[in-house]
Amino acid sequence: MTLMDVDPTQTPLQREAAVTIFEKGAPGRRAFVAPALDVPPVDPSTLLPAAFRRAEGPRLPELSEPEIVRHYVKLSKRNFDLDSGFYPLGSCTMKHNPRLHERVAALPGHARLHPFQHPKRAQGALELMWNLERALSEVSGLPHVSLQPSAGSHGELAGVLLARAYHEDRGQTRTKVLTPDTAHGTNPATVTMAGLEVVKVGTNADGGVDLDDLRAKATEDVACLMLTNPNTLGVFDPNIAEIAEIVHGVGSVLYYDGANLNAIMGITRPGDMGFDIVHFNLHKSFTQPHGGGGPGSGPIAVSQRMEPYLMNPRIVKDEDGSFDLRDESEKSIGRLRGFQGNYGCFVRSYAYICSLGAEGLKDASESAVLNANYLLAKLGDVSEHLPLAYGKLCMHEFVLSGAPMKRELGIKTLDLAKRLLDHGYHPPTVYFPLLVEEALLVEPTETETRETLDLFAEAIKAILLEAAEDPEIARAAPYTTPVRRLDEALAAKRPVIRQPL
Numbered sequence: 001m002t003l004m005d006v007d008p009t010q011t012p013l014q015r016e017a018a019v020t021i022f023e024k025g026a027p028g029r030r031a032f033v034a035p036a037l038d039v040p041p042v043d044p045s046t047l048l049p050a051a052f053r054r055a056e057g058p059r060l061p062e063l064s065e066p067e068i069v070r071h072y073v074k075l076s077k078r079n080f081d082l083d084s085g086f087y088p089l090g091s092c093t094m095k096h097n098p099r100l101h102e103r104v105a106a107l108p109g110h111a112r113l114h115p116f117q118h119p120k121r122a123q124g125a126l127e128l129m130w131n132l133e134r135a136l137s138e139v140s141g142l143p144h145v146s147l148q149p150s151a152g153s154h155g156e157l158a159g160v161l162l163a164r165a166y167h168e169d170r171g172q173t174r175t176k177v178l179t180p181d182t183a184h185g186t187n188p189a190t191v192t193m194a195g196l197e198v199v200k201v202g203t204n205a206d207g208g209v210d211l212d213d214l215r216a217k218a219t220e221d222v223a224c225l226m227l228t229n230p231n232t233l234g235v236f237d238p239n240i241a242e243i244a245e246i247v248h249g250v251g252s253v254l255y256y257d258g259a260n261l262n263a264i265m266g267i268t269r270p271g272d273m274g275f276d277i278v279h280f281n282l283h284k285s286f287t288q289p290h291g292g293g294g295p296g297s298g299p300i301a302v303s304q305r306m307e308p309y310l311m312n313p314r315i316v317k318d319e320d321g322s323f324d325l326r327d328e329s330e331k332s333i334g335r336l337r338g339f340q341g342n343y344g345c346f347v348r349s350y351a352y353i354c355s356l357g358a359e360g361l362k363d364a365s366e367s368a369v370l371n372a373n374y375l376l377a378k379l380g381d382v383s384e385h386l387p388l389a390y391g392k393l394c395m396h397e398f399v400l401s402g403a404p405m406k407r408e409l410g411i412k413t414l415d416l417a418k419r420l421l422d423h424g425y426h427p428p429t430v431y432f433p434l435l436v437e438e439a440l441l442v443e444p445t446e447t448e449t450r451e452t453l454d455l456f457a458e459a460i461k462a463i464l465l466e467a468a469e470d471p472e473i474a475r476a477a478p479y480t481t482p483v484r485r486l487d488e489a490l491a492a493k494r495p496v497i498r499q500p501l
């Protein structure tokens, strides 16, 4: 299709939107024309052997500069991002990313550092990474850190491999990993990737781990328990000391999924709760921008008994104060990736930790919990339709159940989420955690103002009032987005990611 084939009854803008960049332009059209050559041209066949030369030129669109600029600006406006509006996506900690961090990360010494730079010539970078490791060690209460993993889930994989190596070193083959039924999907996925077996542990009436179920399942063949505390219900499990005792009692290891660290920084520490391994999501709690698929960073911190198995190479500080990268242990599970990790993430997160300081991190967590409870209280007006799933208060996020709303007003949580798009909000997480019917998982974060939270609560109320009048409106939402309802199953199973030429 070209621009001229589009249905002429559509508006000019609709017609333009109906064709892709590959269908625009004209042969020979250019954004920039270089001056004519003033040296003799070189025959390309003398530069590259025939096998490496293409027979035809690349099939790229030929466009003017304004066409290119408009194309990319249009694309950038079709997505929703944290800089456009409120993004209370539970479990993901979509907090504001301070612009100061971008300035620091863009300094040429950081941005232009080559991954193959010799450690002797990258002392500043290694020092920054060392300092970040020390800070994360302090936040987690665990002595040793590796920055290698590229995401929380990658940190999980490292942790499960570490637990396996620990047991194997003791001559034990442990094949099972316990995960609560509130766990994030990456936990069981990680266990499967590591070649171990997932065993689910139930949740008690308060939203914590069912201790009887845990006791029954904590057997001598369990490699570790993976837990996040507060969990994905926004509930802090007060039985954590007892949980640790049960798990350690059978010689097993305790893994902390640190994705919910934003609730507890400077207040309590996984190491103090008895955990052996923790992952951090620098792109959640520590302000590395995320939401577009990366880059991320998921460092892990481990206890003394896990240290021999930690990934190589490590950042070491020698007696003369210089830094190096060295393989420190023969028992190490090895290397998890090329190079040391996404360095720009380290710079931003280190800038965040330095600019907030210990008190500031604590303040961030306290404000995150306060904001979540404020919004929860505001939504108390609609609790007959959207009740809190567990407990009365929450940590940094909370889970509402849309089950009564579905029964009484005829709209599902999905409809509410889609209608929120028309109000200009990114919807909260929906249908997770799995054990809550019609779940809506809301995480406002500490960086939102009271006014934003008030307006968001009003939007939810308006949608419920509207549904009481006419549920069809929400059922057909959204109306204002570039695309309406997508076939999500088909999009996941048969994604079209390449423009056919």
Ligand SMILES: *Cc1c(COP(=O)(O)O)cnc(C)c1O
Residues within 6 Å of the ligand: 091, 092, 151, 152, 153, 154, 184, 186, 187, 228, 232, 257, 259, 260, 281, 296, 298
């Ligand atoms: C985000 C998240 C993960 C996975 O982290 P990624 O960095 O996305 O791989 C694990 N557990 C919980 C609870 C999470 O919210």
